[in-house]
Amino acid sequence: MAGVTLSHPDKVLWPAQGGRPAVTKADLARYYEAAAPRLLTHVAQRPVSIVRAPEGIDGERFFQRHAMPGHSPRLALIDVKERKPYVGVSDAGGLVAIGQSGGLELHPWGCRPGDPETPDQITFDLDPDEGLDFGDVIAAARMLKPYLEGLGLTPFVKTTGGKGLHVVVPIKSDSRSRVEWDQAKAFAKAVSEAMRKDHPERFTTTLAKKARGGKIFLDYLRNGRMATAVAPWSPRARPGATIAFPLSWGQVKAGLDPRAYTIADAAALLKKPDPWKDFRKAEASLKPALKKMGL
Ligand code: ATP
Ligand code: MN
Numbered sequence: 001m002a003g004v005t006l007s008h009p010d011k012v013l014w015p016a017q018g019g020r021p022a023v024t025k026a027d028l029a030r031y032y033e034a035a036a037p038r039l040l041t042h043v044a045q046r047p048v049s050i051v052r053a054p055e056g057i058d059g060e061r062f063f064q065r066h067a068m069p070g071h072s073p074r075l076a077l078i079d080v081k082e083r084k085p086y087v088g089v090s091d092a093g094g095l096v097a098i099g100q101s102g103g104l105e106l107h108p109w110g111c112r113p114g115d116p117e118t119p120d121q122i123t124f125d126l127d128p129d130e131g132l133d134f135g136d137v138i139a140a141a142r143m144l145k146p147y148l149e150g151l152g153l154t155p156f157v158k159t160t161g162g163k164g165l166h167v168v169v170p171i172k173s174d175s176r177s178r179v180e181w182d183q184a185k186a187f188a189k190a191v192s193e194a195m196r197k198d199h200p201e202r203f204t205t206t207l208a209k210k211a212r213g214g215k216i217f218l219d220y221l222r223n224g225r226m227a228t229a230v231a232p233w234s235p236r237a238r239p240g241a242t243i244a245f246p247l248s249w250g251q252v253k254a255g256l257d258p259r260a261y262t263i264a265d266a267a268a269l270l271k272k273p274d275p276w277k278d279f280r281k282a283e284a285s286l287k288p289a290l291k292k293m294g295l
Pocket of ligand 1: 049063107125126127160161162163164165222228229230
């Protein structure tokens with residue numbers, strides 16, 4: 001498939017669950033090939049951490065950052081000024097090669113393609129404490145949206161395939177607008193702290209699980225150099241073969257169910273227009289926003 005030979009195509013990576021069919025390695029590879037045009041927009045030419053679970057989601061798993069011995073020639077190598085290069089992907093064949101090696105999730109840096117030193121998006125990871133329902137996450141995302149818009153930015157939103165939502169802001173990275181990683185992270189932190197101050201009953205910015213107390217953890221730590229967030233359209237190594245799914249804000253309302261977006265639904269989902277089609281077009285400079293935040 002896409003020039004890659006699959007071994008054990010019938011291996012079940014996601015067992016059947018809750019009325020959902022089992023997903024095999026061949027299904028995953030077909031998914032990667034079909035979703036490539038949309039997925040590559042968000043991962044190509046960026047260092048990417050891969051969650052590998054060669055025996056499926058019930059087996060051992062590990063995060064792969066570096067090329068491994070015998071890695072597929074379809075993968076790209078990206079120099080990030082470390083001892084060893086990081087893995088990257090540049091085409092559908094690379095994605096299928098990742099699937100062939102049991103790569104179930106793709107977590108790129110938030111950098112400009114081909115330029116690991118330059119942030120080109122800011123991710124707010126909304127993590128609900130146990131016991132909160134998804135309605136609380138929806139409400140939280142809808143509160144963050146106008147705050148970011150007030151700073152001149154255009155936020156997008158996606159499911160993670162898990163418990164929360166990610167709110168993501170594309171930022172300009174041309175020589176006039178370019179910011180450093182520390183500025184991107186400081187900005188995300190300042191916005192998160194401001195949200196917590198405005199709604200202390202709803203948000204926490206403390207990483208420790210025990211500090212969550214029925215709140216939503218606004219995780220701004222996705223924004224440093226080398227930090228990652230799951231890519232839109234990436235599958236998740238979680239029951240039901242969910243995918244992290246790009247939404248329109250109109251979909252972020254009561255009834256939104258992240259479990260509705262799975263590899264089994266992909267053919268239908270890929271036929272619909274991409275709500276993140278204008279993600280890059282919506283880039284804004286972070287510099288005025290930094291100033292507004294007093295940074
Ligand atoms: P959920 O909505 O269930 O929280 P998530 O993708 O946001 O899904 P988190 O556990 O909140 O999952 O992690 C946020 C991000 O942090 C991940 O998308 C991933 O990119 C990164 N991450 C998490 N764990 C690791 C890890 N062990 N190594 C590297 N990156 C990680
Ligand atoms: Mn999260």
